Amino acid sequence: MNKTEFNKLVRKVLVKNMTHSSNEKEADHVINTFVESITLALKDNDEVFLVGFGRFFKQKVATRKGRNPKTGETMTIPAYIQPRFTAGKNLKDSCNNIT
Incomplete structure (x- = not known):
C-alpha cells in the first residue's frame, strides 16, 4: 500500500470514527503528523510505546x-x-x- 492508498484508508477510518466527512488534505495532515511525531521522538532519543x-x-x-x-x-x-x-x-x- 502506498501513501495515496493509505490516505484513502485513513479517510475511511476518520469518517467511521467521526461525525463529519474527511477530505484528502485532512487525512494527509493526520498521516504527516503521526510520522513527524515518531521521527521527532526518536531524534530526541525517546521511545514511543x-x-x-x-x-x-x-x-x-x-x-x-x-x-x-x-x-x-x-x-x-x-x-x-x-x-x-x-x-x-x-x-x-x-x-x-x-x-
Missing part, C-alpha cells in the same frame, strides 16, 4: 565487515543507529485473525 500497537525505538548497529557487491572487495561498514519497530499484541493478533 503505543500499547497494543507497538514500540518505536532506536538500536545501535555495530561496525562490521562487508563486501562491495560490484568488486567483491572487503570493506568496513561503519556503526550506525537503526530505527526499529516491534509489533504489539493487538497488532500481531489482528494479522493472525485472532480476536
